[in-house]
Amino acid sequence: MFYREAGDFKTSYREDSQTFPIKFDRLRYYAVLAVAFGIVPLFINDYWANAVAVPFLIYAIAAIGLNILVGYAGQVSLGTGGFMAVGAYAVYKLMTAFPDINIFFHVIIAGFITAAVGVIFGLPSLRIKGFYLAVATLAAQFFLVWLFNKVPWFYNYSASGQINAPERTVFGVFVTGAQTSAMAKYMFCLVVLTLVALVARNLTRGTVGRKWMAIRDMDIAAEIIGVNPLTTKLSAFAVSSFFIGIAGALFFAVYLGAAEVGEAFGIQKSFLILFMVIIGGLGSIFGSFAGAAFLVLLPVFLKNVLVGTLGWPTDLAAHIELMIVGGLIVAFLIAEPHGLAQLWRVAKEKLRLWPFPH
Amino acid sequence: MPDIVLYAAEVTLNGLMAGVLYALVALGFVLIFKASGIFNYAQGVLALFAALTLVGIQKGQVPFAHLINAMTGNHYTNFPWEVPAIVAILLAAAVMVVLAIIIEKVVLKHLVNQAPIILFMATIGMAYFLEGFGDVMWGSDIKTLDVGLPQGINDTIDTVTFNMFGYGFFIDNLDIVAAIVAVLLVSALTVFSQYSKQGRALRAVADDHQAALSVGISLRFIWILVWSIAGFVALVAGIMWGSKSGVQFSLSLIALKALPVLMLGGFTSIPGAIVGGLIIGVGEKLFELLIGAPFLGGATENWFAYVLALVFLVFRPQGLFGEKIIERV
Secondary structure (H helix, E strand, O other), rough: OOOOOOOOOOOHHHHHHOOOOOOOHHHHHHHHHHHHHHHHHHHHHEEEEEHHHHHHHHHHHHHHHHHHHHHHHHOOOOOHHHHHHHHHHHHHHHHHHOOOOOHHHHHHHHHHHHHHHHHHHHHHHHHOOHHHOOOOOOHHHHHHHHHHHHHHHHHOOOOOOOEOOOOOEEEEEEEEOOOHHHHHHHHHHHHHHHHHHHHHHHHHHHHHHHHHHHHOOOOOHHHHHOOHHHHHHHHHHHHHHHHHHHHHHHHHHHHEEOOOOOHHOOOOHHHHHHHHHHEEEEEOOHHHHHHHHHHHHHOOOOOOHHHOOOOOOOHHHHHHHHHHHHHHHHHHHOOOHHHHHHHHHHHHHHHHHHHOOO | OOHHHHHHOOOOOOOOHHHHHHHHHHHHHEEEEEEEEOOOOOHHHHHHHHHHHHHHHHHHHHHHHHHHHHHHHOOOOEOOOOOHHHHHHHHHHHHHHHHHHHHHHHHHHOOOOHHHHHHHHHHHHHHHHHHHHHHHHHOOOOOOOOOOOOOOOHHHHHHHHHHHHOOOOOEEEHHHHHHHHHHHHHHHHHHHHOOOOOHHHHHHHHHHHHHHHHHHOOOHHHHHHHHHHHHHHHHHHHHHHHHHHOOOOHHHHHHHHHHHHHHOOOOOOOHHHHHHHHHHHHHHHHHHHHHHHHHHHOOOHHHHHHHHHHHHHHHOOOOOOOOOOOOOO
């Protein structure tokens, strides 16, 4: 009944190759956009924006970025936190050095700077593979965090070593700084996320994405059929770091407002985003959203249940949360190694035949 | 002799000792990777868990006291006894064996034939779980571990070097003990894998899973065995690091220190783990002394090992002693 191609005639190549070829899917996509842009901003308040909505939007950007690298191109990276820090410090330097330029462009330029750094740390991927590469990306994580801690130029010689986002506006509305309303934060991140998702979705189903997947499935075979490993791997690192840099910039400028690099962009952040990608589903844009939503909502939910309802001490609740997150990851990998995105695909297949499965 | 040379010599010796400790952790990784192809990220947390269990048993803590108290409103903390160190170590080793069996039954059994990256992620999940579990079971406060190992400056070395150079070297007794224990452990492991039946089976599995299966070696038993041994190595590493700097969360971060050691030495080589550990131990201490502290603002130990391993791997992708990587389409 749902998701049915029957009767949905395509009369041009353009229609045939659009992002959502099935009509129901397309309508659902427009409905989600309409709700996200039209309805949610009317009801959002500070608690929901800071606890759920804004972190979800920002982590979704980071998860899309990491998913391109790990899920599509098959290069495991544990340096996400470090690259987010590059985005954050880049946007901070730009904001303070060029206060007249709109913050939107600062965020995009921060993305490009992170992409350049990502390419440099991606160079070893041409020689080393698999676990060796995963561990090698940790070099990026530790080195970058150390760099931002030790070189005062990056935090403008401030006494505390912290970076603080100055107040900036888009169309006369504050999007960073203390006066920012919940709605402005939400809308700014939402616009960036929508653009990122659009670009990512179309990159992954085009030539570039197919090259990434060929390298992921077997790099030697891909090389033999004419995929250039140098440009393919480095482009994956560049695009992935670009998105992660944007996420880092937003995380610092819009969400946190003030950041200390080791705390905000430590190795825990790298793992958190990796988990989002795994739980959501490797090699799926939808999965990045699902994984980010899951891991943002889970701690909020657990905290409400354990501390709010049962009245347990917060430190105990934090440990139990670790156990549950760890246990869920293992359970997910055993039950469904392809993550939430695969569940969604199965549900779609079922809905396609429903109510007459035979 | 100029001071800087003496400092460098002292730092080198201390680096060697630290390298032995890194190698101890790396050893656990290598054992599991050789036998099952699993890159076990949880090794560091295993060490933390082992150390927590050891302290908990020794001090007679009530397991899950915090949780029970939260649910029932009681105030349990300790049993009215203390367990002698040696008994506590044996009990902790037994707990690690049980843990190995549980890991095999609950996790690994279901993940046979999955891609290595999935298994790696599963061990990260296990690391999180164990970290939370260890804290819930024994509490998350910083504990001191004392199993009667000598600690503090070694007076003999101090006096001898003072008489020779006019400058006493500071070397911790604990580091010397750790080095001796590491040598004993590696010798024992070598003897075990060379001369015992199980050891030979273990090497057969490491060599070729299918061939080992076809001559009647039980893969699952070998996996339990190898995880138990890794648990035991983790216990030893946990005792050493725990005695040095207390049992706390940061203990599990030694896994991160051991990773570049592995990259340098090769994931599949036990001698590689030792040599890699020594190189990194000495390298990072000397770099910090000669370049890091004077020119770069210090704290370079956090990343030096990684960058060294990274640069090294670009020239030799399989590490110092790793098996040559052959790829076929």
